[in-house]
Amino acid sequence: MTTTLARTPLYNASVELNGRMVPFAGWEMAVQFTGINREHEAVRQAVGMFDISHMGKFILRGEHLIDALQSLVPSDFSRLQPGEAQYSVLLNAQGGILDDIIFYYQGIDPVTNLPQGVMIVNAATRSRDKAWISAHIEDQGIILEDLSKDKVLLALQGPQAEATLQPFVEDNLSSIKFFGHLNTTILGQPAFIARTGYTGEDGFEMMVDPNIGIQLWQNLATSGVIPCGLGARDTLRLEAAMALYGQDIDLNTTPLEAGLGWIIHWDTKGKFIGRSALEQQKNTGVTHKLVGLEMQGRYIARHGYPVLFNGEKVGEITSGTLSPTLGKAISMAYVPTRLSKIGQSLDVEIRGKTYPATVVKRPFYRSPHRPKK
Template identity: 70%
Template sequence: MKPPLARTPLYDLSVELNARMVPFSGWEMAVQYTGITPEHEAVRSHLGMFDISHMGKFALKGQQLVAALQPLVPSDLSRLEPGQAQYTVLLNASGGILDDFIFYYQGIDRATGNQRGMAIVNAATKSRDKAWIVAHLEGTGVDLDDLSRTKALIAVQGPEAEAVLQPLVEADLSAVGNFGHAETTVLGKPAFIARTGYTGEDGFEVMVDPPTGVDLWRHLLEAGVTPCGLGARDTLRLEAAMALYGQDIDTHTTPLEAGLRWLVHLDDKGDFIGRSVLEQQKAKGVSRRLVGLEMQGRHIARHGYSVKADGEIVGEVTSGTMSPTLKKAIALAYVPAELAKVGRELEVQIRKKTYPAKVVKRPFYRSPHR
């Protein structure tokens, strides 16, 4: 018997708004409120908010926190200053991606001398991530406090994010740069706020205690902010060519295959899990790459559809949608490296027919507001 679906602290607010609720990674989440397209357009042109309280939230501390985390990721975390963050991945010994996450470095606590940081991980992999991190940090003196069920997390995304949030926040948000973060107050209550997100737009992610999360949601709703669900979150992130764990990246893909070379710092750090595999791939080149596809018509390439070249199956679509912003069908797919050149013409099999597609630059959409 499956355990009952978990509910976020903001669940009742979504029900009040007649959101369509669906199962997602063990949680009962809103997939849409008024509709995917209007929610998507609100984020691109004005402002939207998402309940992302289902995400895993780990508070980390220890005298040598950064040094202890270095062997777990391919990114050089030592370059982070307090108030900065790094998007990175956990790798297995084969270089496969166990999860992608953001590490926020909070600096040294003067009272204890501990380095402090926050890791926000995917809901579906939270338990596995926690076990993996705890096992590999054993004996390092680093503590992990799992805040996943005790904190609300709201993403406020769109060009008006700073202007609308600022009256509710003590810190000067203009001083928080892209991938910056701060500990401050929201509505007079303690809060962790970061200028990160999963939409390709400017915006913030706000972590607070559940009662404050409820109050913040209501304040934003009264200010005219559009509630958005998982549906718009997916179309927004795909336009920005941001990977979805479990579809575009997983334990069988490496960051070099997935176009995440920029977070692999082979020249700047020592050994880490999966390093030898990535070194080999860098030296020899990868055999396949994740590419952006633009369909040459209105047919939509969906997850799992075959990609063909010269009549032969050469790859598979990992994500696809009709872009609300571009009014074009777009997709991500893995294809052989020799077919990954921009402009290369391919085909996608949709049911029993094939339709033309072209490899294009990623991201598909770049915000003019950032």
């Protein structure tokens, strides 16, 4: 049985720029254009653009929007002011991660006169997320509008992102703080712009109608912006130690195990799904943790490779690559807590042979260009 892959509105524009298309989360996406290392360097040193239209895009609105969402996440959304955003996770009753999300609170929508927000979710989990969220908020008068296939989502990332994007935008982009967002116009048409991204660099993510997205993509390409694919997106996010759902975090991992304890607002939150499980884990301590590993030499520890201690398997690599910025083989893995301290020596099995690795601090690379909140 052949599965038909979905295509974003920027598919043809990506092919025209020699994008090498591959299946990803049910979509046909560009893995690279001119080469992963060149695209990676463009984002770290200048600017690059990504088609991320495959991501799930929900508009949520309702009189008691924030209260309704509070039970679904461990983060305190009541802290958010209009124009602010929060990275968080959806949890099940066991504290397992259903998905990681970003919620952008927009305040009172002038048309509906109701509180409104944008939620971006992962492509592979969009349908499950939509069903899960809807099941928990529908009796509270909250409307979920799924714009996933109706809008283009385009990311412009790198230290030159603001200067590159500004000519196309009505509002002053310097007024948007890190993790801030606003409704504005791009090329004279309505647009949602957020100062967020998945690369560890400064940059913006824009949600617009398809015709404007195509026009913006082409204009940016004409102005010399390097198009970037999934390959560079992965190396960039791994250098920044950003988790990839389905590899570094999933239903079998909790925020405490994944090093995401900072998104749990214990003191200001009331009840939320998974709280009891997380409180128990917090009190007893986690048995294993997600750590950063640096290989000695250039042997690359890839997803699924065994992690060993004294010859015995103690964990498994979740993500790994050769860092273009650092020139070192880096990876992440879950290991027993007793073996998670910085400087701990471990081994990784690569094609039947073992190679030494060391637990190092995350992120592997911290950009000097990334603004603070």
